[in-house]
Amino acid sequence: MHTITYHTAYDHQLTATQHHAIRALLDEAFADEFSDEDNDHASGGVRVIAMDGALIVGHAVLVARTITIAGTACTVGYVEGVAVVPARQGQGIGAQIMRQITDMAQRDFDIAMLSTGKFDFYAKFGWQRFAGESFVDDHGTIIRTAAEDEGLMLLTPLSHLNQPGVQWVCDWRTGEVW
């Protein structure tokens, strides 16, 4: 077994073969529930990739999104595509990836977010449950996305923003808006 190495990369720094390998990893880890829209959401950011030799065994990406918080448009770091290949889960790879993503998020953004059902996993790295109210700006119409509130997590020192009644409005995108 090789030592796992961790790398950061922008999309243009990866080969087509590596992009295909990441997609295959995400399809496998999410049991084929990773959609083309999800894949689009994982594009354009900084990826953290875990490699076992030449094999990609883990991945996450930090992308920039505009979220309007209490009326102010903010650039937020949004985490997508967190996955470890099933055969290598439970070996600390996901934790190492999330430590790097969390460090990057704290360095580069005042606020970072993600959407998950695996709260305990992210809580280990300091992520907190979302306490505000989520909305989407659907081409100019602001629509409440109440069902999304529960899955959102946050990383920010600006704790006054993570309070009941504070409105968080994401820009519309295809697929899952949050």
Ligand SMILES: CC(C)(COP(=O)(O)OP(=O)(O)OC[C@H]1O[C@@H](n2cnc3c(N)ncnc32)[C@H](O)[C@@H]1OP(=O)(O)O)[C@@H](O)C(=O)NCCC(=O)NCCS
């Ligand atoms: C979630 C996932 C990325 C974790 O990666 P991993 O390499 O298996 O995790 P690690 O071995 O680094 O575990 C780190 C810690 O998180 C815990 N953990 C792992 N998966 C967890 C989960 N699903 N829920 C809660 N805690 C979890 C581990 O028990 C471990 O705790 P410890 O430090 O107290 O021992 C991985 O299981 C995966 O790819 N799952 C399928 C895709 C997925 O659901 N991604 C997240 C979507 S938001």
